[in-house]
Amino acid sequence: MTLRIGIAGTGWFGRMHAEKLAAMEDISVSAFCGTSLEKAETAAKPYRDARGYDSIEAMLEDSKLDAVYICTPPFAHGEIELALVERGIPFLVEKPIGVDEATPNRIRQAVREKGLLTSVGYHFRYMDSTNHAKELLANRTPLMALGQWMGSMPGVYWWRNMETSGGQFVEQTTHIVDLMRYLLGDVNEVYAAYGDRYMSSKEEGVTAPDVGTVTMKLASGAVATISNTCAIPAGGSAGLQIYTNTGVLQITGDALVDIETDQKTEYKASNNPYVRENEAFLHAVRTGDSSRILSTYEDAWETHRVTMAANESARTGLPVKLR
Ligand SMILES: NC(=O)c1ccc[n+]([C@@H]2O[C@H](COP(=O)([O-])OP(=O)(O)OC[C@H]3O[C@@H](n4cnc5c(N)ncnc54)[C@H](O)[C@@H]3O)[C@@H](O)[C@H]2O)c1
Structure with a gap:
């Protein structure tokens, strides 16, 4: 049919x-x-x-x-x-x-x-390399994670405005938050610091912050920070690094790199997610x-809550508890 x-x-x-x-x-x-x-x-x-x-x-x-x-x-x-x-x-x-x-x-x-x-x-959940990271993590103890989405500002009119996009952490960096939740589980508490450094003086109508760092306590006891900027013209990167009891897993859109004692293995992200x-x-x-x-929508709602909590924390200067 x-x-x-x-x-x-x-x-x-x-x-x-x-x-x-x-x-x-x-x-x-x-x-x-x-x-x-x-x-x-x-x-x-x-x-x-x-x-x-x-x-x-x-x-x-x-x-x-x-x-x-x-x-x-x-x-x-x-x-x-x-x-x-x-x-x-x-x-x-x-x-x-x-x-x-x-x-x-x-x-x-x-x-x-x-x-x-x-x-x-x-x-990101549908990449072979993410799936492989999930398998590897089943036998390791995640300690902490660092994530980032560093780049320039997308050109579509709605992106630069906090009210129409939610800002970079909600619009773009949500991919990294979701990847972290998929691999390391839920987030209990969020504390965020955002800044307005450059883009609002360079372009018309920019109300979205152009730098930010978000610290999270996970339900597992692991901790994480995810940072973003939309103000750099070169040198961008997006990904998540997970520190475990055996070394580091580095995940990007292109590959998974598994770094252990005396060993570094790269798995290319070979499928189209x-x-x-x-x-x-x-x-x-x-x-x-x-x-x-x-x-699913129900699961994505949990990722959305984390990014919303980050916006609230950046606004109030206070940590936000989610569970
Ligand atoms: N998963 C990914 O990798 C990825 C990549 C790019 C974009 N996206 C997401 O896709 C969404 C769209 O992004 P885009 O780059 O295509 O934006 P865009 O501005 O190019 O297109 C958005 C379209 O929606 C239309 N639209 C606006 N309001 C509408 C309404 N009420 N009813 C029907 N149509 C309406 C606009 O006219 C426009 O054609 C965003 O949420 C973005 O984050 C996801």
Whole structure:
């Protein structure tokens, strides 16, 4: 049976997902919705059976869809998810799941009540190398972790504004927070310091802090810090280093490096994580077997709470307890 997929959001990542989906067997990219009909029709053009719509309601009224990918900016969550929950249509939503706690919490409760199938785009979880790190950690004692997302500021208009993106820790560095939670478990307490050093004087409309460091106590007793900046033009990096009783595991988007006494082993990240993420979600839509989905809405909510707590701590100057 061919699955009919709709895409909410006609920007970079909606198109990226559509291309990957169209290359899969028995998948039809059938509909796009965006903030204007023109943009949605332009996004739909490359796909034989696809149509464009100017709202989620119009798309769902007119197209019979088996699942929807939500690729809207962080502030544009709520209406789309709740419309899908109401109709019982499974969705894959890109991270972050919102810019506050109230909206994702409402969605989470609605998803839970309906028992709806969901997936969230934390793609680091779908890398072979991450999977291998998880296997290695099963026989080691994690002590502490250092993570980072260091780079320049993305160009999309909504990213620089704290209210529309949630800021770098919520929007981007959430990937590293989620990777840490996936490998090391839940976070009990968060303390954050953010700063505004350079970007707001260089570019118009920047309200997101451009540097930050977040210290966390984990439920296991391990401790971690994750830092980020969006103000460097060169020398960027993103990843997580986990210090254990046998040495260090270094994880990036490209590889896992396992450093032990007299031994350094590198595992290249060989698979495309977005493809595996799609396969896991669509297998679940087709069969009801959700066991391959590695990030559900309920789980992503826990990552979101950590990033929200970091924003709160940076604002108040006080640690925030999560559990
Ligand atoms: N997992 C990843 O590696 C990864 C990479 C890039 C982006 N993303 C995420 O994907 C999301 C989208 O990012 P992007 O780079 O495609 O942004 P973008 O600005 O290029 O595209 C967003 C699109 O959403 C549309 N939109 C805005 N409000 C809408 C609404 N209410 N209903 C329908 N459409 C609406 C906009 O018109 C635009 O077409 C972000 O949350 C981002 O973090 C994830």
